[in-house]
Structure formats: structure tokens, C-alpha cells
Amino acid sequence: MESVLETKFCRLGGDLVVSDGTVIEGYASLFGASDQGGDVVQAGAYGASLKALAADRRAVRMLWQHDPAQPIGVWDEVREDARGLYVKGRILDSVERGREAAALIAAGAIDGLSIGYRTRRAVKNDKGQRLLTELELWEVSLVTFPMLPSARVGQKGETPETDHTLRELAAVFDAARLELARD
Secondary structure, X not given: OOOOOXXXXXXXXXXXXXXXXXXXXXXXXXXXXXXXXXXXXXOOOOHHHHHHHHHOOOOOEEEEOOEEEEEEEEEEEEEEOOOEEEXXXXXXXXXXXXXXXXXXXXXXXOOEEEEEEEEEEEEEOOOOOEEEEEEEEEEEEEEOOOOEOOOEEOOOOOOHXXXXXXXXXXXXXXXXXXXXXXX
């Protein structure tokens, strides 16, 4: 099944760790979690893609807001485990947008990851959700508004009240974006 490039966002609360201002690691996708579009990535969905990338000596790209003209770093490790798609990489501070991304993460203005992929296999369940069973992974981006509420960049000193308010605001923007996409 050939399809267009899709994106899936993750909100990375405590799941993504940023150290030294440029090293990030965490989960870009969680298995079994329904996103706001009703998609659910199944365990093993990335396996064939990761194997093919390794065989071809290609890498998953780290982009800014899914823009292929704006790579901002490198993913040193991308793998599936029982929880989801784990990523670890470095934002390049020698790249202008990389420095900006690191500053925006540190300030709490950017806190999401999103995957860019093509769906190879999917089925609908009885709830109408699309169960994604095989995906061709292209890139993992740092983004402003993630679609999967359980995946955001966490910051030291973030208060639960602030985090809750930002989540509500992000949910409003996500709902508006989805409504506009339907029109």
C-alpha cells in the first residue's frame, strides 16, 4: 500500500530528557496510545522500516517542524522497544535553527516531537480507529503542537499548574487544526 507522507505528533512530558542543552532522548511514538486523530501505532510497526534503513546505511532525520530544508540535528539511536519508538540524538548548536530549537526547548516554548512516515499497513478496529501495523519512518521532528498528548519535552522546574494550562491550550489549538483540516 503506497501512501502520502503523514505526520504523527507526540507530547513528551517526562518521557523526553534534554541534557547539556543539545542531547535529547525519549519516545517519539508510544504503542497502543490513541492520538487525537484516532490512530493507534501497534507494537512492531517500525521494525521493517528500521531494518531497511540500517541495511541501506540511511538514517532517520531530525527536522524542525517537518521541514526537510531545516535539519537541526542527528538521531544517534532510533529503536523500538516494548513501549514505543525510542530516540536519542543531538541538536546541532552549530546550525542556527538548532541553536534556536535548543533555546526554545529550554524556555518551554517547544515541547513536542512528531514522526514523519508513510503508512504501509493499517486496519480499522470496531471503534473506528486506524491501527497502524507497518510504517515507513522518514523523520522525527521537534514541533510546536503535538498530536499525541502523552509525549512532550519536560523541563526542570515545570510546575504542574503551568503544564496543565499549556496542555489545555495545546488541545484547543489541536482541535482547531483538525477542524480546519476537515473543511
